[in-house]
Amino acid sequence: MQRTELDTYLNQYLEVARFRDYCPNGLQVEGRAELRSIVTGVTASLALLDAARDAGADAVLVHHGYFWRGEEPRVTGTRRARIALLLAHDINLFAFHLPLDAHAEVGNNVQLARILELPVAGRFCEQDIALHGAFDAPLPLSALARRVAERLGRVPLVIGRDDQPVRRIAWCTGGAQGYLEEAVRLGVDAFISGEISEQTVHLARESGVAYIAAGHHATERYGIRALGEHLAARFGLAHTFIDIDNPV
Ligand SMILES: [Zn+2]
Structure with missing residues (x-):
């Protein structure tokens, strides 16, 4: 083409x-x-x-x-x-x-939800990029953290108690630790993003909203790959996703 x-x-x-x-x-x-x-x-x-x-x-x-x-x-x-x-x-x-973070089919946030089986109910934050939802039944934070580690192939940094129940959840891939404050206002039990900053730890502890830093690269692998697969199917292009590992 x-x-x-x-x-x-x-x-x-x-x-x-x-x-x-x-x-x-x-x-x-x-x-x-x-x-x-x-x-x-x-x-x-x-x-x-x-x-x-x-x-x-x-x-x-x-x-x-x-x-x-x-x-x-x-x-x-x-x-x-x-x-x-x-x-x-x-x-x-x-x-x-941002268009790839937010997209409803191939977006990073929708694709992360698919990988982690997160319930999508709505959007929030700047330009409606982040997603939130609620599990049918609460699960302990430790179980959610284990799922993140298994599915993303990287052990996350978790701020919160292992036995803390998580029902309402919000997430935004990449370097969205600054959105934790909006997630707190939304009333969720846990927020997942890629990176973490020093102040994120205090905000998570004091608000009681658990924070999972699942990796900037690890959370943003899926959108661009889904976009490539979409283009290959639609236009017959040969497509290869190449993962250059990044520990952050
Ligand atoms: Zn990013």
Whole structure:
């Protein structure tokens, strides 16, 4: 398919225009015009680009791309190396940040709910990105933490008592520890995100809302992969998801 056709489709499918974001969403680095094979990954790191080039990708699609607001804009050092690789091999780079967190089918938060079997009842927070719901019956925090460890392949950092019952739950993938306060206001028993900050611990302890830091990378693997699978099924593109491990 043509790059322009994919670009138009993605902007519409992911409702890019609906979001105020910290980076440009969509085509970030232009490569060849015709696409047969795509690679998806969480972050457009040099390791992912190397692997995508070896796989013969015409386009790389990521959740974390380039050109973040407030970031040093000069194309030097590691940024130069990444962009040089894309340009030298004529590979397109597409990035989708908040639109991919929020999407109702391939979004990171909906996909995390699928992996962890979390009940989706509604949305909250900035631009309706985060999700919440309630289990039919409460489960102990330790059981939920075990499920997170098993399904994501990474032991989470948990703030709360093992036997604390969790019925109402909210979650937002990545670095959404700042949303804990809104989750507390929502009245949930536990909040899951990727990262954790020093102050998150105190807020969790003092509010009584348990906090599970399940990993930024570990919680954001699923949206971009689901997007790649969707595009492969719809347009007949060859698709490979490449997981470049990140302990954070
Ligand atoms: Zn992220």
